[in-house]
Amino acid sequence: MEIKLFLYDILFYMSIYSFLGWVSEVTYHSVKNKKFINRGFLNLPFNISYGFVAAVLIIVLPTLYKNYILQYIVTVITLWIVKSFTELFINNIGKLEAYEYIDEESFSNSIQKISIFILAAVCLVIYTIVHPILFSLNVLLSDIIVTVIALIFGIAVMTDFCCTIYAMRTGHGQNINSKNLTLTKKIAEKIKNSICARLNKAYPGIYSKKHSDKEYIFAKGISFDKLIWVFLISSILGALIEMVYCYALDGFWMNRSSLLYGPFSVVWGAGAVLLTVTLQKFAGKDRKVFLAGFVIGGVYEYFCSVLSELVFGTVFWDYSEMPLNIGGRTNVWYCIAWGILSVVWINIIYPKMSNLIEKLPAIYGKIITWTIVLIMLCNCMLTATAMVRYTERQSEPKQKNTIDRFIDWQYDDEYMEHRWPNMIITK
Numbered sequence: 117m118e119i120k121l122f123l124y125d126i127l128f129y130m131s132i133y134s135f136l137g138w139v140s141e142v143t144y145h146s147v148k149n150k151k152f153i154n155r156g157f158l159n160l161p162f163n164i165s166y167g168f169v170a171a172v173l174i175i176v177l178p179t180l181y182k183n184y185i186l187q188y189i190v191t192v193i194t195l196w197i198v199k200s201f202t203e204l205f206i207n208n209i210g211k212l213e214a215y216e217y218i219d220e221e222s223f224s225n226s227i228q229k230i231s232i233f234i235l236a237a238v239c240l241v242i243y244t245i246v247h248p249i250l251f252s253l254n255v256l257l258s259d260i261i262v263t264v265i266a267l268i269f270g271i272a273v274m275t276d277f278c279c280t281i282y283a284m285r286t287g288h289g290q291n292i293n294s295k296n297l298t299l300t301k302k303i304a305e306k307i308k309n310s311i312c313a314r315l316n317k318a319y320p321g322i323y324s325k326k327h328s329d330k331e332y333i334f335a336k337g338i339s340f341d342k343l344i345w346v347f348l349i350s351s352i353l354g355a356l357i358e359m360v361y362c363y364a365l366d367g368f369w370m371n372r373s374s375l376l377y378g379p380f381s382v383v384w385g386a387g388a389v390l391l392t393v394t395l396q397k398f399a400g401k402d403r404k405v406f407l408a409g410f411v412i413g414g415v416y417e418y419f420c421s422v423l424s425e426l427v428f429g430t431v432f433w434d435y436s437e438m439p440l441n442i443g444g445r446t447n448v449w450y451c452i453a454w455g456i457l458s459v460v461w462i463n464i465i466y467p468k469m470s471n472l473i474e475k476l477p478a479i480y481g482k483i484i485t486w487t488i489v490l491i492m493l494c495n496c497m498l499t500a501t502a503m504v505r506y507t508e509r510q511s512e513p514k515q516k517n518t519i520d521r522f523i524d525w526q527y528d529d530e531y532m533e534h535r536w537p538n539m540i541i542t543k
Contacts, residue, residue: 127266130167137166334481354384413454421445
């Protein structure tokens with residue numbers, strides 16, 4: 117199956133990733149230095165290096181369908197080539213008279229600080245998990261809108277490049293840069309002020325010279341940041357525990373992840389958050405913790421089974437043949453297990469996990485937390501789309517649009533059944 121890409125599609129994706137790359141650079145330096153440093157292409161709010169990398173990967177990686185090792189190698193090579201050309205461009209621009217807005221700590225130098233191999237892994241994660249969401253956005257937007265965005269981006273980049281080079285060579289670079297950079301500075305200032313305001317609200321005086329990042333406790337108490345990390349760590353541990361349990365029971369390894377990518381069990385992660393919020397007030401009262409966990413855990417497991425069947429038309433566990441089951445969705449024995457787990461969680465696991473989370477640096481902990489939120493949201497959206505299409509495909513295989521074609525190509529029946537071998541379709 118081939119996903120057709122036209123020139124305006126490539127320019128559209130380049131504009132999106134160039135802007136997102138610029139925003140990420142502004143965000144990083146706003147957090148680090150609390151000031152705007154132009155990280156864009158000349159006078160525009162675009163970091164073209166990110167756009168070029170994205171364009172190459174979008175064109176090349178689909179031809180290496182599911183060959184992740186080759187995809188990774190291609191990504192490393194692409195980054196290295198773009199890095200080299202970026203250095204050459206910046207060195208030449210830096211020699212031009214009156215040009216002051218290319219910061220010496222460029223995209224290419226950022227790559228030197230972060231291992232190119234790590235950056236390649238990040239790019240591959242973005243291509244695999246985040247890009248399908250942008251692809252859906254492209255499909256949902258009309259061709260006219262996509263074409264207009266692509267043309268505006270292409271014309272703006274070429275115009276700015278030609279005007280700036282001409283102005284630099286004729287000695288009028290300072291004037292044209294001062295005028296053209298105004299919009300970019302305004303956008304960057306809004307981003308910087310928003311980020312700094314949120315950080316100062318979370319950690320008052322964080323940018324004061326009298327304070328250091330070490331004095332602030334990240335995710336103190338039961339906060340949003342703490343719950344995000346509890347969800348992440350518990351979902352990974354839950355998936356691994358279930359894999360080991362299935363191997364001990366059946367003698368073979370089975371994927372127990374809830375999502376398309378990564379070892380994440382959403383049921384375990386959300387369950388840990390639920391137990392943390394509802395049972396914390398009973399800490400130290402084991403009998404109450406056990407009884408509350410018995411009831412809450414049973415209801416939660418039953419609800420997850422019903423929700424999965426109603427939304428996706430699938431069932432991932434069925435206890436109908438077990439004694440004392442409740443509608444086949446849970447049973448008394450597992451409710452008892454939930455009660456015991458609740459006592460262990462509140463008294464032993466959560467306190468240690470909480471202390472570990474709070475040791476993260478405050479500012480960078482915030483950044484990593486919101487990065488996790490973005491990646492997990494995209495992963496969840498992609499998983500939900502693939503599951504709905506998988507269920508629909510069994511009774512109505514006809515593809516209605518480009519998104520259906522993409523999902524059928526990327527996540528066909530074989531892929532879905534291999535990912536979730538115990539999944540049962542009910543619709």
